Amino acid sequence: MALLEIKNLHARVAAAGGRDILKGVNLTIDAGEVHAIMGKNGGGKSTLAQVLAGREAYQVTQGTITYNGHDLQELSAEERAREGIFLAFQYPVEIPGVSTSYFLKAAVNAIRKHRNQPELDSFEFLKMVKDKMQLLKMDQSFMNRAVNEGFSGGEKKRNEIFQMAVCNPKLALMDETDSGLDIDALKVVANGASSLRGPDRAIMLVTHYQRLLDYIQPDYVHVMLDGRIVKTGDKNLALELEARGYDWVEDEAA
């Protein structure tokens, strides 16, 4: 059974009551796989990631999402997180007054409690996160800073991947993690994410650019246009998109 199976998914912004942004997405992701979702702005890539993470601003109007045997729509955002879904935010949120260490410990313990594992105390927690900080080249002082407050764009993205490493998800959703990064920051973030590849974990990454895929080579590349996946290929498709743009895919799909 696939880890994630999306069938004919339609979704829209709940408040606006407008038309669907996702217009029949079909996607199957197995454990161990890396899927890249590419496409023009406004095609629904980020919406798909948000819907999977359980953001209530979006309303599913049709279709099904099955994750690890669950009907995903039955689960709240926090339940999804506890069941192993992790969203690396495109725009990570600043939380003044809450330290990264407290924030992450609360997250880890919420997940552990759900899995009937004993909660970690501060000492055990710090031991657990130590080598993960090295992986993302993060300074010790980082844990004492308020979550994302005053962080540079690169620091925020590194923090997302660091959290991903700590939360140890089954399904990692990376929403334009590469946007706004210079080449050095991109390397750190991409290598960190790449090292989290494993047979028990699936990664879905949403990106505009091929350059991230030099570091995390995808098993599948999907092109999303106007709310649907219109083309699927392997990593060579990303190279072709980089060279030729999206118009030819659009023409093909039409």
Next chain:
Amino acid sequence: MTQLAEDRQTGIAHSKGIHLANFSRHFATGEKQSAVVAHPWLDDLRKRSIARFDSVGFPTTKQEDWRQTNVNAIAKTPFKLAGKPKDGSAIEHARCFGFADEAACELVFVNGRYEPQLSRLGKLLRGLKVVSLASAMPTPQATEIRDHLGKYADINANPFVALNSGFIDDGAFIRVPRGIHMEAPIHLLFISTADGGEPTVSHPRVLVVAEDNTEFSFVESYIGASGGEGAGAYFTNAVTELVIGENCAVDHCKVQHETDDAYHVGTMQVRIGRSSTFVSHSASLGAKLARNDLNVIFAGEFAEATLNGIVLLDGTRHCDNHTLLDHALPNCPSHELYKHVLKGKSTGVFRGKILVRPDAQKTDSKQTSKSLLLSDDAYMNSQPALEIYADDVKCTHGSTTGPVDEEMVFYLRSRGVGAEAARHLLTYAFAADITRRIRISPVRRLLEDYMAQQAGLPQDLRITDLGHHDEASR
């Protein structure tokens, strides 16, 4: 005149009369009920004050400074002067809210009256005076008290100051002599008891004189010891005068945790001398109706003031903080951050006035008010009031009011933290942004515990868990 207006007038006249009658009974009958031995200058101050109160009466919402706070409930209630409590609940409260050996010394007052048995004077440094006002008055220090008492808090500016000054009797007198540096705080703990009898009033008075080159901290706690539900109303009408010399660093906290039926009006008047710093943290946790006035006058160049406050409100409670930063001289920075957390149908008022007089060039003043509304029925009124008469100054102000940020909530939820826990944590963090700046640790701890409990978080959650806060102390 309408019937309502007439009722209101007679009501106020009646209750004003109560206070005038209290005054006559207490001071004018010749019975030595007062703890203070007669001094002609003091008699004069009292008489002038009560006459002033008699002529102006309680303020109404027609007056600019009282537009947002209706004190009719105070005006209508026939408060008698508080006496000795009937039960021993004050003793327990003294223990709960005392700082034990974390304080350099602790004066405890019950219903406005000094209680030596509950107080702890400790070993005080040479020349340092921390005494009850009543006990200091007959001594040679009385001249020193005379030189300062009533010289800063203006009876003409605020009827409640006039009322308090009419009843100057007991309270605290602190003199910190030149060159003294103290680590541990001085604690003044005012406990009021309501025991179901008649409504009572106390008028605590504090005078603090900091001589040049001193460094110390003091805390005023106003705590209600209620006999439970229906214990009844009482009214604390406090005035504190603080005069700071040159090159001093004075750290101050006020914790107001009166009972749900209580009224609290407190005025603090501060005069800061050249090159001195004054830091004040105010925490308003209790009272049905509370009003704080904190007036700071820069009396020397290069003086600096930081005024921070946290207000936690629920039910139908009302709290009003008025602050005044009076920049009369050049080169004085001031910083101000007030935060409100409002639940239920509570109302909060913040009015921060920054007055920059013509001579006060190079004033650098920053004022921020942030409020968290946890219910649709809660209401916050936040108004900056900048009056600037100098041209080379930097004054900024900002005010935000709103519910818990749902983007933050979702971020926490997306990491596995439950929605309710996320809101609690964010509420706590919002308030902790003030308390983490408090350098007086017993106060910080008391507030941390209280806030964690209010937010439904584990008692052992410490602000320090939320990271480094040294850099936030300004």
